[in-house]
Amino acid sequence: MSVIDDLGILAIATRMQRLAERMRKDGLLIYKAHGIDFEPKWFPVVYTLHLKSAMSVVELANEIGYSHPSTISLLKELEKLKLIRSAKDKTDERKRLLQLTDKGKALITQMEPVWQVMIAATTQLIDTQNNLMKAMEEVEQQLEIQSFYQRAKVIMATNQAKA
Missing domain, CATH: 1.10.10.10 (Winged helix-like DNA-binding domain superfamily/Winged helix DNA-binding domain)
Structure with a gap:
């Protein structure tokens, strides 16, 4: 590893x-x-x-x-x-x-x-059990809904609000 x-x-x-x-x-x-x-x-x-x-x-x-x-x-x-x-x-x-x-x-x-x-x-x-193509398609669909950056921004804002 x-x-x-x-x-x-x-x-x-x-x-x-x-x-x-x-x-x-x-x-x-x-x-x-x-x-x-x-x-x-x-x-x-x-x-x-x-x-x-x-x-x-x-x-x-x-x-x-x-x-x-x-x-x-x-x-x-x-x-x-x-x-x-x-x-x-x-x-x-x-x-x-x-x-x-x-x-x-x-x-x-x-x-x-x-x-x-x-x-x-x-x-x-x-x-495999977790078919890579299906998993990639799912992640790509999630990114279309909301980008990685946008998700991180929401989490940062939520964390700041809690602090």
Whole structure:
């Protein structure tokens, strides 16, 4: 047990990040084992553009739930690799529309069978008494109702009122 493990609920965000990093690291190994040069961090952008075909930067950031700067950073990497391209929107020249290139589409075709393997392996991992996906959905719903920060503010105000 590490200090982080001993902290319990206080370190929940750190433990979720640690879990995500382990999954990304193994995801990278799975892609490499299949001869695919792909970083798991690119997945939300590439997959979303695969489904939606053309989106603005703002639309994409909202769709994947990332900040605008984080999304821009990923887009720069993917454009450099020629997996995506951007073009000015014909109806609004201030907007850039993003889409997969032919190289990006070919990569999707190569990755689809690998995703089936990843789905099966992940299903085995989370098939526990406290199914992780269901728990995450519940917590995300709770955060939609009231943020972590808002909950803490209410608790602090209640504690101050009692003092």
